Amino acid sequence: MRDVALAPAVTPPLTGGLADSVFHRAERDPTLPVLARRADTATGWEEVTALEVRDEVVDLAKGLIAAGLSPGHRVALMARTRYEWTVFSHALWAVGAEIVPIHPSSSREQVEWILRDADCVAVVVEDEQGVMTVGTVCTRLPRLRHVWQLDAGALRELAERGARVPYTTVESLRRIVLPDSTAAIVYTSGTSGRPMGCALSHRGLAYPCDTVLAGWIHTAAPPGRQPSVLAFLPFSHVYGIMIMLVCVRGGVLMAHEPEMTEAALASALTTFRPTYLYGVPSVFEKLYKNFLRAAEQAGRGALFERAAQTAREFAAAEERRRLGRGAGPGLELRLQHALYERTVYRRLRAALGGRAVRGTSGGSSLSREMCLFYEGIGVFVHDGYGLTESAGGITMQPLGREKSGTVGLPLPGTEVRVADDGEILVRGPSVFQGYIGDEAATRAALRGGWLATGDIGRLDAEGYLTITGRKKDIIVTSGGKSVAPAPLEERLRIHPLVHQAVVIGDDRPCVGALITLDPEFLAHWRAVLALQGDVQNREAREENALREEIARAVASANSAVSRAESIRVYRVLHEPFDRDNGLLTPSMKLRRDAIVRHHAAEIEAMYQARPQARRGPREPADWEEPDDVFR
Incomplete structure (x- = not known):
């Protein structure tokens, strides 16, 4: 058994909750830009100062108090990565409430499960679709009292509702939040089975962020420039929350990009320039x-x-x-x-x-x-x-x-x-x-x-x-060989045509793989190939060339493992694994069990399609060279 630990970082001990950083930053650097959001300007971004963020957090916190929220209440945040998510989470922490992140693409069943399991009293949604999703399950959730819609002006309405709540009430609640109080209930990705709610304290969330800031923040930007980060991964995942907290606690300018499309990210990178x-x-x-x-x-x-x-x-x-x-x-x-x-x-x-x-x-x-x-x-x-x-x-x-x-x-x-x-x-x-x-x-x-x-x-x-x-992902073939799929999958994805890869083989005579192709690169590859030959045999030529390219990808992956661990059969699928078909988690992880169930027929056909040299059951030794099967 190997054991490794480094000496504790020199970081100030946490004395309160996560919302304190918003207030402390406003006191120290009131004019420092700390958040950015899309705007109709020449640069495309509107920067918000530390003081402006603090004031928005206070106004929203007062509205939450007026709505009846109190310390220990749990509120779900079901929205994409946008400016209001950051403000809402810190306002909830300021009044001692606990956040429960939910990915906005979650199914009705997933939303109902999390809202009930976490015993939420309110939920923040992004748009009408979110309202409809929650509306179909709210009658079965007697504790749920509020549904706030961001696109319908929820922040403005709550700020108006709390206009008569004194600032001292917010301060009193904020100051009684202890470091070991629960700050968030973050659900596991649910790659197998139902997701479970992980209770994370203010101290637990702050410690890795403050440690990273103490040791690495000076490398996050060229000398003399304020560090900046483009946030686009879901805040419903702990990785996204950690990035948000590193930025807010460290005075890093953070822009919010809710769209996960290639075009939106390319535009955000070149205009915000993190x-x-x-x-x-x-x-x-x-x-x-x-x-x-x-x-x-x-x-x-x-x-x-x-x-x-x-x-x-x-x-x-x-x-x-x-x-x-x-x-x-x-x-x-x-x-x-x-x-x-x-x-x-x-x-x-x-x-x-x-x-x-x-x-x-x-x-x-x-x-x-x-x-x-x-x-x-x-x-x-x-x-x-x-x-x-x-x-x-x-x-x-x-x-x-x-x-x-x-x-x-x-x-x-x-x-x-x-x-x-x-x-x-x-x-x-x-x-x-x-x-x-x-x-x-x-x-x-x-x-x-x-x-x-x-x-x-x-x-x-x-x-x-x-x-x-x-x-739990380790594969054990029928011959008793244990194989870790991740290294093979990583090497497969290096090939530009390969988008996703899932290695399988439990109780099978050899290791196999399901592969999806990158649609943009595939279109480019076909266009280049079309220029290099006659039109008459184009389809057959494409098929053969594609087989050769994927065979190279498989051979490259196999070069890193032993023969017994190498991929012997594979199938290229027409459709990717994504959240819409339930084969990816909101944090972009493969739902392996769901993929195996969804493609059970293809997997069975893949193992049966290989020509047999002789009659009778097939033994592991029969599988010599990789055999590709295109759907």
Whole structure:
């Protein structure tokens, strides 16, 4: 059993609740812009100062008091990532209430379950659709007293309702909020079974944020510039909440982009121009594929490929230098990198807004190759690690000793241990208070003060943590081989045509995979292919070429594992896994059990479709080369 911990960070002890940071910032830096939202101006953004945010929070808090809210009441927030979410959450914390985030795309059944399980007295929705969803279940929720709609002017109406409530009432309630009071009930992603509500305290949510601010905030922007972040991932997930709190508590200018479309994000990046990026692996992978597609459309695909490889080689050499394992990039590599800096890299950074210097990926593992690419082009993007039950952050890359392919070292004050079976155990101030209404599940997760994360990983000789998968996702083939799907899936997604991948194989003779294609890159790829041959045999040529490309992706993934762990059969699906068909969680995680059920017929056909060399049952030894099956 390996155990790693760093000394606690030098951070001021928390004496109150999360809302205090809004009030303290307004006192210290009243004119500092802290929030931004879309506006009809030349720059496209309206900045809001610390004092203006404080006043909005106070006015809203007074309205909540007038509406009958009191400490301990739970209020659900069911909206996209928008300005009002930040204001509403801090107003609720100011009166001692607890927030219950719900993703706005949640089904009626999911909404009813969370509202009932959390015993919510009110819910904030975004639009008429949200009102209709809650309206269909509210008769079965006797405790639910209020439904506030943001697009119908809920903030304005509540502020008017609370106009006669004295400011001192808000101050009195805010000052009795204790650090160990519950601040939020955040539900797990529900990748298998019903989501469970994790009770997170003000201290638990604040600790990883304040630790990151103490050790890393000075790297989040060029010298002399205020750090800025574009928030677009759902605040209904703990990752989004942590980003929001880091910004509010650290005086980082945070813009809100509710639209998750590629066009909206591209526009937000180039107009708001954040200095720090964050996202999940699929976001950074998609950006990379967009870079490649744009280069190929401009006739510079080969140039981009050479530049990308140089970026990775340069970053790998720099990594060896900072870890004391080499002298760094040689003269030839430095010259190549300098050439591509002038011709390629600065244009890539311009597409990200031109000011980003660093970034963090979370939610699942970002491949080492992708980390090295971004570092090589001048935007240091590396993995961190956390989960809902730990209020977000557990690890971070140590400055000056970053190691791609790992999630870094434990945050100061947090302990990480890897059990004999490979499960990651965590202990520290951010560990949750328990699952509401489920003492048995809480006892199972908290073992002697250690949180059993359910993740599988390893600690290297220097204490860096690598995540290899989820304990419950481990595949056991009929031959008894245990296979972690995550590393194979990461390598599959590196190929520009691959959008998603799910590795399967429980009780099967070999490992298989379900693959979806990136629609934008597929359209581009087909257009390029059409220019390279005759029209008469176009369809057959496309089919054969696509088979070859996916076969290359599978071969590349298989090169990282043993033969027994490699993918032997796969199927390419026409439709992606998404939230609409219930195969993705709101935090963009795969619902593996649901995917296997949804595609049961395709999976069965995939394993049966391979020609048999002889009659009788098929043995694992019969599966030699990968066999592709296109739907």
